[in-house]
Amino acid sequence: WPVYAPYVHAINKLKKERNAAILAHNYQTPDIFHCVADIVGDSLQLAKEATKVDADIIVQCGVHFMAETSKLLNPDKTVLIPDMKAGCSLAESITGADVRLLRERYPGVPIVTYVNTSADVKAESDICCTSSNAVAVVESFGVDRVLCIPDEFLAQNVAAQTKVKILTWKGHCEVHERFTAEELLAYREADPEIQIIAHPECPPSVVEIADYAGSTSGMINYVRDQRPPKVLLVTECSMASNIESSAPGVQFIKPCNLCPHMKRITLPKILDSLLEMKDEIHVDPSTADRARQAVERMVNLKQ
Numbered sequence: 001w002p003v004y005a006p007y008v009h010a011i012n013k014l015k016k017e018r019n020a021a022i023l024a025h026n027y028q029t030p031d032i033f034h035c036v037a038d039i040v041g042d043s044l045q046l047a048k049e050a051t052k053v054d055a056d057i058i059v060q061c062g063v064h065f066m067a068e069t070s071k072l073l074n075p076d077k078t079v080l081i082p083d084m085k086a087g088c089s090l091a092e093s094i095t096g097a098d099v100r101l102l103r104e105r106y107p108g109v110p111i112v113t114y115v116n117t118s119a120d121v122k123a124e125s126d127i128c129c130t131s132s133n134a135v136a137v138v139e140s141f142g143v144d145r146v147l148c149i150p151d152e153f154l155a156q157n158v159a160a161q162t163k164v165k166i167l168t169w170k171g172h173c174e175v176h177e178r179f180t181a182e183e184l185l186a187y188r189e190a191d192p193e194i195q196i197i198a199h200p201e202c203p204p205s206v207v208e209i210a211d212y213a214g215s216t217s218g219m220i221n222y223v224r225d226q227r228p229p230k231v232l233l234v235t236e237c238s239m240a241s242n243i244e245s246s247a248p249g250v251q252f253i254k255p256c257n258l259c260p261h262m263k264r265i266t267l268p269k270i271l272d273s274l275l276e277m278k279d280e281i282h283v284d285p286s287t288a289d290r291a292r293q294a295v296e297r298m299v300n301l302k303q
């Protein structure tokens with residue numbers, strides 16, 4: 001009888017009583033991912049599902065920008081995050097004032113902001129993107145120059161796949177920036193059979209040697225569809241643990257790095273969140289209106 005079972009039972013009971021839905025990112029720990037989440041996915045899937053969810057309350061198991069995105073798309077629902085301090089190094093790398101300065105400096109150049117940003121930043125941008133649609137979003141303007149901020153590595157990885165000139169910012173994901181090509185080549189040298197699957201927040205030198213690069217759900221689908229005998233997931237630690245059971249026969253090698261922000265969300269905090277209805281996400285209405293437009297343009301983009 002695992003130690004987390006009473007929490008799982010209590011959360012699932014309370015969830016029904018309160019008519020709440022739990023949205024969990026692919027980086028949540030397996031107990032959350034498998035036992036209490038109603039919807040799991042990457043950032044784009046969670047944003048899309050947030051528009052469809054039939055519940056009065058959304059408990060966002062992920063980081064703050066994800067909960068804020070759910071609130072933007074569901075202004076009349078209560079959106080809770082079990083730990084308000086669950087941040088993101090990318091979201092913290094840029095402010096709305098920075099984006100206004102960029103607009104002054106590059107008049108007429110469309111501004112695409114990664115969804116890993118605050119509502120203030122989204123409100124100053126033309127459209128959002130995630131790692132799974134960034135190339136399509138950048139190309140949707142039909143112009144030759146686009147600002148793609150704040151993730152420098154994602155922008156460079158997008159630039160490698162399009163003719164559009166990409167201007168960027170110096171933000172990095174503190175988890176993915178730590179992977180190096182040398183480290184991965186050493187794994188490949190030790191075992192040439194291994195497949196390397198990387199997230200596009202990794203440096204371009206890492207993505208270049210990967211067999212596949214894509215969003216967290218893209219990586220999951222690749223492993224489930226291709227069933228490589230040995231795979232190295234170049235991303236946050238929980239991903240491999242979450243999908244191991246649905247990919248029998250695949251051996252996972254885990255050179256993982258932990259996201260300390262994602263790991264702030266735990267079963268006891270989810271239970272507290274539902275019991276005490278905390279911490280509630282609020283966004284200033286005028287910021288929310290403009291930020292929502294940027295997110296909705298992305299969600300509605302035909303791909």
Ligand code: 13P
Nearest residue numbers: 042043044130131215216
């Ligand atoms: P995905 O959109 O691929 O899920 O990525 C979100 C994230 O925070 C990765 O670090």
Ligand code: SF4
Nearest residue numbers: 088089173174175259
């Ligand atoms: Fe942010 Fe990186 Fe953590 Fe994703 S993994 S939430 S980009 S710090």
